[in-house]
Amino acid sequence: MKRHLTDITNRRQALLAKIDDQRMELAARSRQWQKPLAAADLGLKAVRYIRAHPGWVIGSVTLLLVWRRKGLFHFAQMSWRNYPVLLSYGLKLLPLLRLASRKPDHSVHSD
Structure with missing residues (x-):
């Protein structure tokens, strides 16, 4: 019995x-992945x-385009010329925005 306990x-x-x-080998390998995973986490x-903030992004891009191109007048002219396309694109997105903003109905209907 004593020999068995010694073996255990x-x-x-x-x-x-x-x-x-x-554990030491795993720690060494994980150090190699620390920087790439940190970059992926930042992305x-x-x-x-x-x-979460699409308005800020769209506004920033619009501001950059206005500033980089020929100015506000050119932007207004381009928008006026292309408003049917922009309007149809917005109308296509409207149902998706409504679905995303709806709260789920958790009430149970019994028939």
């Missing part, structure tokens, strides 16, 4: 040493911000 204790010590080696944060 030795086996446990060997397994603990193996676990410690594997996800940017995407979440853009999805």
Whole structure:
């Protein structure tokens, strides 16, 4: 019986040493992935911000286009010329915006 307990204790010590080696190896490998994963996390944060604040993004892009091109007059002229396309695009998005802003109905209807 005593020999059996000694074998179990030795086996446990060997397994603990193996676990410690594997933990060190995993830590070394994870250090290699730290910078790429941090960049991916930053990209996800940017995407979440853009999805949460589309007005700011659209306004910023519009402002950059107005400033970079020929000014506000050119932007107004271009918008006036292309308003049917812009209007139809907006009308196509309107049902999607309504669906996204609806709250789910959790009431149970019994018939």
